[in-house]
Structures are given as structure tokens and as C-alpha cells.
Amino acid sequence: MNLKHVTGLLCAAAMSLALVPSAQAQDKVVKIGVIMPMSGGTASIGAHAKAAIEVAMDIINNAHPELGSLPLAKNAGLAGLGGAKVEAVFADNQGNPATGQNQALRLITEEKVAAVFGSYQSGVTLTSSAIAEKYGIPFLNSESVAANLTERGFKWFFRTTPIATDFAKIYVDFLADMKAQGAKTDAIALVHDNTEYGTSVANTISTAFKDKGQPVALDVAYPVNATDVQGQVLQLKDKKPDVIIMISYTSDAILFAKTMQSLDYKPPILLADDAGYSDPSFIKAVGKISQGVFNRSSWSVGPSGSPSAIIAEMYKKKSGEEMDDTVGRQMQGFFVLADAIDRAGSTDPAKIQAALKATDLKPEQLMMGYKGVKFDEKGQNVLASGLIIQLQDGENYVAVWPKGSAEKAPMLPYKGW
């Protein structure tokens, strides 16, 4: 029994103090393996994800009638399995594809988990889900956006998040709309790292713009966890693109923000592809010098008292951080997986797989702003969607596009500091 295991049990124990658990619930536990970067360069993401999953478990394992139509919230535990509790077994992928693969193997063969959930970085999801596929264990991914993950013909892989192709389309439409409003959006530069996430998302975006007859003008690739990005910022300053799309993890996102300020460079439009720019520690560290950066999101906190607002509050209490898009998508994915296990009424992998395939959640049953959850034959959620948010004041993102879901109008040009 490792430390994470103990923590999980302690949490479950603490939660059960608040309510009187049914007699049956005590003896049945459904284990779900959760692979996240708990150490390494993206450890902040892993720490946030762990807090989010723990909140999700609280909601599933205890009665939360205040959360309305959210599945599994109303009663304690999984009704389909006689009130069984869900227990996450956390594993550290260190941000490393090989480690993620080993952890998947350990969770499946030693911890005997009913399903695997993870693994943040697209590159790690790629390897760890291959193990689940080999062993015939359902793998649910809630946050990796590399398009190819669902193009492998896997039968046990399900993904709830909108993916790179969805967002590429949103970026194309958003920029076309900005152009219609008078902004210059002709020359587009892509800045991305050399990981699976960075290269594949850059490819997808660049294809989407090419198909619209607007090829990307400049492609700036850099090695992940860079020590210095002055050369890249000067390249951009030289070429003066109208729009920069950033595809970066937190460390590099912070370095780019700092370097842009010191070299006094502001693109007219700075659009970020989630990842580092959604990490609350990015906003704390350099939010004030990144005012006006656009970002993608499927999360909106909603009016106070709404399920999403209540969940955001629970998360803040647990982690001390504001809820962001990444942890929101992770919680949503965990709910979808738990709901499928509940409907399967069993921990038999084939039954969970069948239940996942039959998933049909409506928008009002979700905490995220998706149009629903329904998987195609590749395992991709076809109803996933997103919107554009902007860090207008350097402290909080607000929804700005499309108009229907906007809280404020987009602010142009990029203000910076």
C-alpha cells in the first residue's frame, strides 16, 4: 500500500464521516487508475488534477443533491453497483511517455483497476493507452488534444475533450470574425514546442488555416523546457506577424511572456492554445504582463448557485486555486467514466466498454460547456465544443467569443503590460 493509496483511503474515510454510508457501500470499492504528471516540469498540473479528482470522488461517493441533474451526485456511491465507492489510485507519469507506460502496466496488472484515466500530455497518453488497449481495459482521456490519439483504431480508448481539430476550426472562425470587425489577421505565426502536443497541434492548426486558403506565415519551433527564448521572440519581432498562436506548456509560456516584455514585443493578437496559459500559476506569475491574451476553454463558472459554481467553490476549497479549463475537463471526464461504470453495473471491462459506447449525456448533465457527451466509433466525443476566453485584466479569463456565450467583447489589440 503506497502513500497515494493511503491518502485516497483517508479522503474516503473523511468523506464518509459526514454522512451515514449504507452498509453495502462499505464493502465495495471500484478502483480507477489515474495517471498524471505528479513530478517533473508539469507537476503543478498533476497537483491540480489530483485535487480535482478528489473533489469529483467526493461528489460521486457522497450525496450532493444541490448539484441537480449531474449524474451520480444525488446519491452516495454508484447506485448501479449497490452504492460502491469510487477510489482513484494515483500514479506519477513524471511527464515521461515511458514512465506513463510503466505506470499503466502497474495499475492494470498489480492494482487491478477497473479502468484507467489520464495522462495529461498527449505523448504520455499515447503510450499509456496502448497498454490499456493491449490488456483490454477501458482508458478514458479527458484533456489530451493531439488528434492522432483517436486515429489509431483503438477499441478501449475514449476521449471526452474537444481536440486539436475542433479548436483549429474555432481559431479559424474566431480570427475570421475579428477580421470582419476590422482587425488584421492575415499573417499568422505558430509558436510551439517539440513534444507530441506541440508538433501535432501545430500541424492540425496549420492544416486548418491552409484549407481556408490562408497558409501559416511563420512556424517557430523550440525545444520544450527552454532555458532561453530570446532568439524566437526576436524572430517574431523581425517578421511582425498579425497573429501569434502559442502552443506551450507552463514553463515555456512564462519564459515567453517575460522575454516578450523585456524585448518590448507585442503582437497585435496573441492567441494561446490552452496548456500553460490555463495553468493558474501562469496567471499568478506573468498574468499582469500578459493582459489581453486569448485562450481556448470549455469552462465557464456560471451564475452563483449553479452546479458549475458550486463545484468551482469545492475545488477552490480543496486546492486553494481557481478552477481552470484543464481541471474542469479532467473532472468532467472522470464523471463520464464513473457514470459508465455505474450504468455497466459491474467492473467487468467489456461491460464498462459497452456502457461508454452507449454514453449519451445532455448539456444539462455536464459541468463543462460541451454540447453533450457521445462517442463515435473511434472513441472521440463528437459533442465536445469550446469557446474563446481572454485574460483582459491579467487576473481572470472571461468568455469573449462566440457572441452567444460571451461575457465581454474581445479587447484588441493585445495589451501585454
Add this chain to the structure above:
Amino acid sequence: MSFVLVQVIAGGLLLGAVYALFSSGLTLVWGMMNIVNFAHGDFVMLGMYVAYVVYTLMGGGPILGAPLATLVLATVGIVVYFGLIRDIMKGPMLAQILGTFGLALLLRYSVFWWFGANFLSMPPDIVGGTFAFAGLRIEASRLLAGVVALLVTLGLHLLLTRTSLGSKMLAVAEDATAAQLMGIRPDTMQAIAWAIAAGATGLAGALIANFFYIVPTVGETLGIVAFVTVSLGGFGSVPGALVAGLLIGVIESLSGYLIGAVYKDIIVYVLFLFFLWFRPQGLMGKM
């Protein structure tokens, strides 16, 4: 020469000075005691956190943070020497590697546990913003780090070549038994060397913290550069580390700007291997 190129080279020189600054401590212990300190990057990280704590608790900038980080890390250096290094020095090479690597993980995850995994950052104007002259932009915090790098290099070089303390340290490095026969206590000298090396590393961390992000794993990112800088400069040669640092900084910047950032490491390491082929002792190292 285009104007941007001047900015690229200036940026490269400042970056290189920073590389030199955080490599000088490593070159002392590696070159003089033949110990590869895998915890070196994490000493830099500790220095960054000391500076950050000084800033958040007392609102002090580098004037307070840098000396404090130097002192704290010098103390850590002495403790590490007596608690770990003195014993593993007698063991096989593998013991040194595993010992200092274990120390690196201990430091990294202690900071992790205490501060959490979130990225931290100093305010951008902590040293005085950015100078702009004739279109060239130089960050004050980087300039400060560059100037201190020169001073530290000069100071360490003079200490080793012009003072009796330096001669004693070199004597111990050369032959500890013979030095002992001459009335020099190897333990004391090596503890002092560790204090100086770790102190310089802490100072480097405190100055880098002004313009870099702060995170428990930052030592991994910065550590590798230090090893390359020291090997290129020549083991134990403090001026060598400076020249090597500047060289790597400029090559990285130029290749990053002209050819593309994903290729800059390839260029640096190919040149590095090519150079060591002809001059395995490094730029200024002795055979």
C-alpha cells in the same frame, strides 16, 4: 550586420555570463575534488527559492536576497560536505554519482513538499526594468547577473592563484596526503571549497530568479548546461568556465535565431564534441 543580430549577440553574451555564473561552483568541486555534483542544479534552485522567500517575506530585492542566498547555500555546502561528501569521496565513483544524485532528489522534493509544484516568479521590475539605448534592449536583471558573473569569476580566480588559502586548496586537490604532511588540514580546505562553491551557486540562483521562473524542477533544466560549460571550459578552470559560458550563450542565441531553436542544441553539442575531440582537457584545463 543587421541590427537584430546585435541584439541577438548581446542577449547571447548575457545568457552566457549567466551560464558561467552558475557553472563556477561546479567547476570548483568537479575540477578540484574530482567529484561530480549531480545536485548542482538543485543548489541553483535553492538559491532561487531563498531569494523568493526574502522577497515575499521582507520585500527585499537582490541587495538582500543575493547575499542571504550566498550565506544559506554556503552553509548547505558545509553541511553537505561533512554529512555526505567526505564519506562518499572515499568510495567508488558510483557511490559519488548515486550519493549526489540522491541529494538532488532530496533537495528537489523537499522544496516540492514545502512550496508545492506551482511556478513562481519575481515581479518584472525587481531590479529596475529594461534599459533601452539605440534600440538595443538590455534587461537590468540580466545585466546585473552578467556583471556579477564577471566579478565572481575574477574573485575566484584571484583567490585560487593569489592567496595562501587558494594555494592550500589547490595543494589538497593535487595530493591530500602530501598537503597534510605540510600542515594543511584537507578536511578544512575541502569544506571551505564546498562552502565557496555552494555559496557561488546560491548567488547565481538568487540572480537568475530575477528573470527566470522558479519551480522545484528548475535544476533539471539548468543543470545540464552547467555540466557542458564546465567540460568545455576545462575542469577546475574558473576563467575557462566564463569563456565557455559566453561561447555557448552566443552560439545558442545565434543558431536559435538564424537556424531555428529546435536545432540549437544539436549545433551546440556537435561543436562541443568536435572541440573535445581536439582538446579533451577543455579550453583552459590542464592535461
